[in-house]
Amino acid sequence: MINALRGMKDTISPTSEIYAHIIETCTKIAQNYGFSFIETPILEETALFKRSVGESSDIVGKEMYQFIDKGENDVCLRPEGTAGVVRAFIQQKFDKAGGVRRFFYHGPMFRYERPQKGRLRQFHQFGAETFGEGSVREDATIILMLKAIFESLGIGYTLEINSLGCPACMPLYKLKLVQFLETLDGLCEDCQRRKLTNPIRVLDCKNEHCKILLADAPLIVEHLCSTCKEDFATLRSILDQFNVAYVVNPKLVRGLDYYSKTAFEFVSNEIGAQSAIAGGGRYDRLVEFLDGKPTFGVGFAMGIERLMELVKMPEVKREGYYIGALCEEAKSVVYNLVIQKRETSKVLTQYEPKSLKSHLSNADKNYVKFCVCIGEDELSKGVVWVKDLESKEEKMIKLENF
Numbered sequence: 001m002i003n004a005l006r007g008m009k010d011t012i013s014p015t016s017e018i019y020a021h022i023i024e025t026c027t028k029i030a031q032n033y034g035f036s037f038i039e040t041p042i043l044e045e046t047a048l049f050k051r052s053v054g055e056s057s058d059i060v061g062k063e064m065y066q067f068i069d070k071g072e073n074d075v076c077l078r079p080e081g082t083a084g085v086v087r088a089f090i091q092q093k094f095d096k097a098g099g100v101r102r103f104f105y106h107g108p109m110f111r112y113e114r115p116q117k118g119r120l121r122q123f124h125q126f127g128a129e130t131f132g133e134g135s136v137r138e139d140a141t142i143i144l145m146l147k148a149i150f151e152s153l154g155i156g157y158t159l160e161i162n163s164l165g166c167p168a169c170m171p172l173y174k175l176k177l178v179q180f181l182e183t184l185d186g187l188c189e190d191c192q193r194r195k196l197t198n199p200i201r202v203l204d205c206k207n208e209h210c211k212i213l214l215a216d217a218p219l220i221v222e223h224l225c226s227t228c229k230e231d232f233a234t235l236r237s238i239l240d241q242f243n244v245a246y247v248v249n250p251k252l253v254r255g256l257d258y259y260s261k262t263a264f265e266f267v268s269n270e271i272g273a274q275s276a277i278a279g280g281g282r283y284d285r286l287v288e289f290l291d292g293k294p295t296f297g298v299g300f301a302m303g304i305e306r307l308m309e310l311v312k313m314p315e316v317k318r319e320g321y322y323i324g325a326l327c328e329e330a331k332s333v334v335y336n337l338v339i340q341k342r343e344t345s346k347v348l349t350q351y352e353p354k355s356l357k358s359h360l361s362n363a364d365k366n367y368v369k370f371c372v373c374i375g376e377d378e379l380s381k382g383v384v385w386v387k388d389l390e391s392k393e394e395k396m397i398k399l400e401n402f
């Protein structure tokens with residue numbers, strides 16, 4: 001027997017209904033906020049992710065589904081959605097055209113991680129990206145949009161925010177941090193490596209000993225330039241104004257290298273260790289890193305599988321018809337009726353004649369509102385037998401009136 005690969009899952013009804021409900025809810029809200037749908041390829045050149053997500057990140061360093069294709073191209077399955085959207089944005093010359101553009105997307109992402117609860121190798125994201133808008137109000141808007149999505153899905157969360165500074169303040173802070181790291185003895189192997197490649201990643205190391213060593217580390221929020229400081233204050237005041245509860249986590253650095261200024265994560269305490277349900281931030285240099293004209297960027301992505309654990313589905317209402325034949329002679333009448341009725345309603349059927357009991361049980365299992373049956377008696381009188389499965393009322397209706 002061949003099973004799905006480790007860390008990859010089939011999504012089948014009723015779970016698939018939760019998936020569809022999440023996508024539908026997010027799509028509607030994203031459209032209200034002015035975002036339009038974008039679909040980019042799942043397979044991209046490996047260089048795209050090396051130059052955006054960053055060679056020092058775990059995603060690029062350890063987790064890519066990377067291979068050489070039959071044309072000798074170095075390609076990989078996308079580990080996240082932002083890089084592909086930025087590539088498309090530049091390829092369409094939207095950077096040169098200028099103006100503000102907003103996109104949303106959803107689909108599978110691939111990371112060769114150690115699978116565990118809430119951590120898959122193929123998982124799905126819903127994400128959104130805004131280009132060309134430098135105002136911190138857009139960062140706030142994106143957080144408000146996520147708040148609206150979570151409220152609509154009935155999901156509770158904690159929001160953590162931080163500012164990662166800009167080219168004016170981050171390099172100076174990094175120097176100070178590295179000087180501090182040099183004084184420490186006993187950092188874990190990952191941190192020793194990160195100290196050289198991307199020192200700020202040391203700040204969110206999960207190793208208990210490192211956490212103790214880093215308790216007095218200098219923090220970026222205390223080293224922001226005046227512009228970043230002001231923007232971070234504006235962000236916080238907008239969140240206060242709209243009653244969005246948040247905590248400033250000065251050690252929140254995100255696992256992807258492209259961020260500057262705002263960084264945020266939505267966390268749930270109901271789904272175990274893999275608690276991040278959405279993450280994002282500003283990436284004002286990314287378009288430039290990928291050879292585009294410098295363009296502001298800010299966005300987020302949510303992990304749909306993690307949301308699926310939390311979503312409270314709206315109550316399902318009985319809907320549509322189940323139509324079945326009680327005898328051989330009624331088969332074609334039933335078939336014609338099914339095809340006709342599907343022009344306006346959801347209709348389920350079984351092609352072979354069955355007993356009334358069996359049809360009623362199928363109708364019930366499929367959660368339709370009406371069970372309709374046709375047998376010899378109904379055929380001779382030109383009627384159909386209908387049962388309303390909610391009110392339990394039964395009646396005969398003339399075929400032409402049905």
Ligand code: HAM
Nearest residue numbers: 080082119120123276277278279280299300301302303
């Ligand atoms: P990320 O934080 O790497 O950000 O991923 C976003 C979300 O995807 C996470 O918060 C989590 O819910 C989900 N996720 C990540 N890895 C897994 C996994 N192995 N299994 C299940 N769910 C997972 C990004 O991907 C950025 N592109 C977000 C962004 C968009 N920043 C700006 N624009």
